[in-house]
Amino acid sequence: MDAARKDASERAQEMQRGWYGEPLGVLFRRLIDELGLNQARLAAVLGISAPMLSQLMSGQRAKIGNPAVVQRVQSLQELAAEVNVGGVSAAEAAARMDEIRKTSGGAVLNTTQSTHSSGATTVRRVVREIQSLLRSVSAAGDIMDAADQLAPTHPELAEFLRVYGAGRTADAVAHYERHQN
Numbered sequence: 001m002d003a004a005r006k007d008a009s010e011r012a013q014e015m016q017r018g019w020y021g022e023p024l025g026v027l028f029r030r031l032i033d034e035l036g037l038n039q040a041r042l043a044a045v046l047g048i049s050a051p052m053l054s055q056l057m058s059g060q061r062a063k064i065g066n067p068a069v070v071q072r073v074q075s076l077q078e079l080a081a082e083v084n085v086g087g088v089s090a091a092e093a094a095a096r097m098d099e100i101r102k103t104s105g106g107a108v109l110n111t112t113q114s115t116h117s118s119g120a121t122t123v124r125r126v127v128r129e130i131q132s133l134l135r136s137v138s139a140a141g142d143i144m145d146a147a148d149q150l151a152p153t154h155p156e157l158a159e160f161l162r163v164y165g166a167g168r169t170a171d172a173v174a175h176y177e178r179h180q181n
Helices: 003-020 024-035 039-046 050-058 067-084 090-102 123-137 140-150 155-166 169-180
Strands: none
Touching: 003 024, 003 140, 024 039, 024 050, 024 067, 039 050, 039 067, 039 090, 067 090, 067 123, 123 140, 123 155, 123 169, 140 155, 155 169
């Protein structure tokens, strides 16, 4: 790889770190390992082409442009966490990955994605969808800058941006629950 392409790749991976918390190559390799996938299967579950996955992993592309794909990545991360603690069997994980693959991201708060079979809305899912949308349009640092600018005149909006745009999911869930009651 020539020096210019290597520099561009490193810049893209640094942007990924700001947007997704880590370079996508690291994130995707972990999902592959934890869920027992190969790259082709991961690409299929995410709903992107294998070459696109490769470009994201190598830093040839910096950003996932489709919010639905970002939502699928987050769903796979949640699934991998459940697998790691032994809460989900390999067969259950495979079935859940098929469900994740079938989700469309047409609406930001797609109720078919946001409900369990009981019909109860999952607060965590709604929060992750809000986070995904905000993070798909701007980097965490830019969201924090916008929040700082809004804080003097619109403190509630500033708090919303900080919590959902750059904060931890657990904090966003608590914020959501406080403001829905």
